[in-house]
Every structure is written in C-alpha cells, then in structure tokens.
Amino acid sequence: MTPDPERRFRLTVHYDGTYFFGWQLQASGRTVQGELEGALKRLTGTRRPVLGAGRTDSGVHATGQVASVSLPLRWKEEELHRALNAALPNDIWVQRVEEVPAAFHPRFSAVARSYRYQLGLSEEALSPFHRPWCWALIRPLDLDLLHQAAALLPGEHSFKSFAKVGQEFRGDRCTVSEACFTPWDGLGLAFRITANRFLHHMVRYLMGTMVEIAWGRRPLQEMMELLSEDGTELVTSAPAPAEGLFLTKVHYRDEDSELN
Numbered sequence: 032m033t034p035d036p037e038r039r040f041r042l043t044v045h046y047d048g049t050y051f052f053g054w055q056l057q058a059s060g061r062t063v064q065g066e067l068e069g070a071l072k073r074l075t076g077t078r079r080p081v082l083g084a085g086r087t088d089s090g091v092h093a094t095g096q097v098a099s100v101s102l103p104l105r106w107k108e109e110e111l112h113r114a115l116n117a118a119l120p121n122d123i124w125v126q127r128v129e130e131v132p133a134a135f136h137p138r139f140s141a142v143a144r145s146y147r148y149q150l151g152l153s154e155e156a157l158s159p160f161h162r163p164w165c166w167a168l169i170r171p172l173d174l175d176l177l178h179q180a181a182a183l184l185p186g187e188h189s190f191k192s193f194a195k196v197g198q199e200f201r202g203d204r205c206t207v208s209e210a211c212f213t214p215w216d217g218l219g220l221a222f223r224i225t226a227n228r229f230l231h232h233m234v235r236y237l238m239g240t241m242v243e244i245a246w247g248r249r250p251l252q253e254m255m256e257l258l259s260e261d262g263t264e265l266v267t268s269a270p271a272p273a274e275g276l277f278l279t280k281v282h283y284r285d286e287d288s289e290l291n
Contacts, residue, residue, distance in 0.1 A: 037101040039135060040111060042067075042081075043127040048092040049163055049274065050122065055086045063087075063096070063123060070118035071100060084137035084281040085144060088232070090273030092164065095145070095280040097137040143208065143282040145225040146234050149275045150242070152219035161218060166238070166275040168219070172245040177212055180241040180254050181222065184210035192257040192267055193237055194230035203230060204260075225282070238271035 044063070052060035056068070064081055071079040084097040102111065112128040119125070134140075151157070151167035161167075184207045191203035207226045215221040222241075224234060240257065243249050249268070256263045 036104055038104055038106060039099060039101045039131050039133050040106075040108070041127075041129045041131045041135060041137065042098045042100065042115075042125050043129075044096040044098055045094050045124045045126055046092060046096065047122040047164075048087060048090050051089065053087055053089045053091070054083050054093075054096070063093075064098075066120060066123055067098065067100075067115075070115055071102075073118055074114050075102065082137055084141050085229075085278060087278055088273060091276045091278065092274075093278040094147075096278055097141070097281040099131065099135060099137045101133075137281065140283055141281050142284050143225055143227050144229060144278065145209070145223065145280040145282070146229070147277045147279045148222040148224075148234060148238050148271065149215055149277070150219045150222070150238075151275075153217065156218045163274055164277075165215075165219065166272050168242070170246070172242065173247065174212075174220075174245070176247075176251060177220070177241055177245040179251055180244050181210045181212055183254050183258065184224065184237070188258040189260040190230050190233055190258070192263065192265070193233045193240070195232040195236070195270075205229065205233070223279075225280075232270050234276060235270035235273065236267045238275070239268040242271065243268040 046063050050061060051063050054063045056062055056064045064083060067081045068078060079100050079102060082099050087093055108128045108130055112125060115125045149165035151161060151165040154169060156162060156165055156167045187204055187206045189203050190205050194203060205226045205228050207224060209223060209225040212220045212222050222238060244251055244254060253265055256265055257267060
C-alpha cells in the first residue's frame with residue numbers, strides 16, 4: 032500500500048533542561064524528545080518520531096533547538112503550533128512551527144550551532160530566579176585573561192582534549208566562527224560560541240578551563256597547548272556545570288549566508 036501523503040514540519044523549541052535527562056529518548060527518565068513525542072501521540076493517536084538538531088545533555092537548556100516531525104496533510108502550521116503548546120508541560124515551549132520540504136533534516140541540514148554559557152559574578156546571580164540557569168561563581172576573575180583565552184578559539188582546531196567522548200569516525204577537528212564573552216544583564220558574563228560541530232561536553236570543558244585560567248590556576252599558554260593537533264599530556268579543567276549552558280540557535284545554509 033502507498034503511504035498516505037504527509038507534511039513535514041520544523042519546530043523551534045525552548046526548554047528548561049533542569050528536570051530532563053537530556054534531549055534524547057531513553058528507556059527511563061524524562062526527556063525532551065519523549066515529551067514532544069508523547070504530546071504528538073495524544074494529538075494524532077499514533078506515535079510520531081521527532082528528530083532533533085542536537086542531543087543536549089542532562090540539565091542543559093535550549094532557546095533555539097530545532098526538531099522535525101511528519102504529520103498527515105490535514106495538519107497546518109498554526110493548528111499544530113497551538114495544539115502542541117496546549118499539550119506540552121510548562122518547561123517546554125514551541126516558539127515556531129514551519130512547513131519545510133520533505134528532505135529537511137534538523138541535524139544533517141544544519142551548517143553550524145550556537146551555544147551560550149552564563150557565568151554569575153554578582154550576588155544577584157544567587158537569586159532563585161537566576162541561579163538555576165547559570166554557574167554562580169560570585170568570585171572575581173581576571174577578565175583580560177578570560178577574553179584572551181576565548182580569542183584563541185576561532186578557527187579550525189583539534190578539540191580532542193575538550194571532549195568527554197571521542198568521535199573517531201568524524202575526527203576531533205571543529206571550526207569555530209565566534210567565541211567571545213559579553214556582559215550578562217549586570218549579573219556577570221555570557222560566553223557565546225558558534226561552530227560547525229561540537230564534541231561531547233566540549234563547551235563545558237572549555238568554560239571550566241577558561242575560568243581556571245582567569246583565576247590564575249593555570250597559564251594561558253596551556254589553552255594553546257590543549258588545542259594542539261599534535262596532542263598533549265595536559266588535561267582540561269573539570270567541566271563547568273550543565274545549568275549554565277543553552278543551545279541558542281541552529282544555523283541552516285539558506286538562512287545564514289555569512290556561514291556559507
């Protein structure tokens with residue numbers, strides 16, 4: 032039998048990762064993918080697989096995760112948008128629903144991703160309205176060293192030292208197009224990074240190491256050595272906590288000409 036024709040939809044999703052065991056569906060534990068598929072099953076009566084652009088880890092948040100799902104032709108963008116937000120729990124919100132070509136794949140069609148990491152440096156960062164979404168350091172940092180460390184990241188480098196798990200079939204080289212610290216609402220600093228790909232826990236290892244450099248616990252030169260293609264006996268600092276990390280945007284070629 033010929034399958035019924037369907038529409039493919041792209042979802043832009045926000046979520047608070049505090050109470051999720053990451054994005055990816057698991058045998059046990061609450062996940063973002065699981066909640067989305069559960070909501071779609073209640074709406075359509077059948078399981079509808081949801082594909083994501085990236086597998087954020089336990090505790091990591093998103094303000095720009097991209098997912099896709101295929102549904103029968105009767106579903107339209109506005110109807111699906113409204114129905115999903117009514118069916119989802121309060122810690123997930125679908126910002127946008129767009130019909131896309133059948134060939135669209137949120138992961139394989141992407142050309143880059145952007146993350147943001149929030150460092151809490153002021154006492155106000157300890158507020159229950161900020162602390163769950165930042166690394167509340169509340170300690171002085173050498174900002175010049177922090178900026179110098181971030182300035183070493185743009186370009187193509189080996190990030191093998193900054194990965195919890197290797198990806199032998201894809202290698203360990205990533206091309207970073209942006210890496211910088213900017214003020215965060217009087218609360219501290221936000222680190223922004225965009226790259227064509229990220230290794231497992233890469234941003235958190237980068238953050239942990241840069242903070243240690245800014246505390247004077249390790250020299251700036253070690254950041255350069257850790258990025259060396261030839262390898263090093265050095266190890267990174269402990270990874271920064273997951274709660275400060277946000278997936279903010281997934282870039283696609285037709286939308287981000289500067290990344291082409």
